[in-house]
Amino acid sequence: MRTIAIFNHKGGVGKTTTVSTMADILAIDYGKRVLVIDADPQGNLSMFYGVEPDEGNSTLDLFMGTHEPVYSDWISSARTDAPVDIIPSDTALVQAEAAALKEDARFNRHAMSDLFRAIREDADAPDADNRQSAYDYVLIDCSPAFSQVSLAALRDADDIIVPITTDLFSTMGMATVLKQIMRARKDGLNSVAGVLVNKYQRVEDPNGLLTYLRNQKAVPTFETVIRKSKKVVSAGADGVPLIKFSPRCAAARDYRAFVAEYMAKKGDRNGKA
Template sequence: MEIISVNITKGGCGKTTTVQMLGEILSRDYKKKILCIDTDPQCNLTTVSGINLMACGDRNLYTLLKGERPLNDCIVKSKYYDIVPGSLLLAYADTEFNQLGREYLLKEQIEDANYDIILIDTPPSLGLLNIMSLTASTKIIIPTECSYLAMIGLDQLSNTIESVRKHSNKGLEISGILMVKYNARANITSAVLAGLQKMSSKLHTKVFDSKIRETVKVKEAQSQQEPILDWDSSCSAVKDYIAFTMELVNVL
């Protein structure tokens, strides 16, 4: 079972959208059994997956981490994948979960799960939820938009990855860096791409050949809480994510 977390410190870099698209495509086109986990207290992945948080009651990640219900009782189904919904209570994770070995909490709860691939969406922070996610993961994908601030986010994340490798997950691999909201014609693009290539070789990984273009269809689908594949299965971002998924599957 691969456990892949999609991670970068900066918000708005396409973490949630990348998890959503990978979940949809790996399920529809590769017939994989997928579990997504929403570790962000903002619960964006839960919402865009068409799930009403209130209706979930206490079936969510907070309950799972508290050990109050087993994994299967915290899972909700959406059209293409199963999901452990997020919870606003996760905002207090850093103070709430203070026992010894807390970085292993998520790993312990999901290691016996019966899925082909688990995808973890992470919050834009360097706190415990991120450490837990990286500790539980076999691989990490780093999405980034074409900006200088995203490169700073990547630099911060690389320190966290080093520390997780040292203390709680020696085998954590970086699958690659994915450029999202890509606009080949923008002047800054080539400078950021060059910077990312440099950083990626320092991190012993690569920038994926596939780049994700920006299209309003993504925002439309998410605002209607429809799967992006159902909203417009031939828009540019979907084509790009399909190419990216193929590239990813080849290195899994």
């Protein structure tokens, strides 16, 4: 199982789009078992997958220790056209943030790693019923903030993917993102799988920021860039996986190439992660 946090403190760069599209490609094209975690009180990922948190099944419950660590209680199946499971969120997740700031003992800073351990233990259990709950990939959609929940995801995930757009402010913000990741992780920037350029339009990159990103040595930038495509907005509004909504659009093709690049980088030759 590989766990991946998708993070940038800049808003609107495509974190949620990357989580859902990557999850859908892994599940639909590769038959991987995928869990997504909505770690953003905006709840955009949950809206996309059409899942509202019920009492007891949300990321808030995960962090506030509402349950014994029986992770299957938290997990809902997303809509049927994408075989992806989800731990949903809504605005109530801000309560976790408030609790963390008040140093309320109920806030479990290790909720993510506890969950990952529980999933791994369950997958290893000899009981056949439990085995089907093993996941190949867990993708975490972070909020555009250095929240305590984001920090927990950044600290505990195996990999971090940083979506970015090639406008000047977004690129300037990258140094801050990397600094925060350094603070959150013991292994510094080693876990950054890569910076993923999104909404790319050659004509809109007059400052050559793509070249800058590729030349800087602090963190890798994925070879694949995701081109800007109106279909992404429409697929998101309809709650349909992009690869089903418009399989041939530039962004769908780019996301498929990106997932292939990511898997090759991580040595997943379509076997178990």
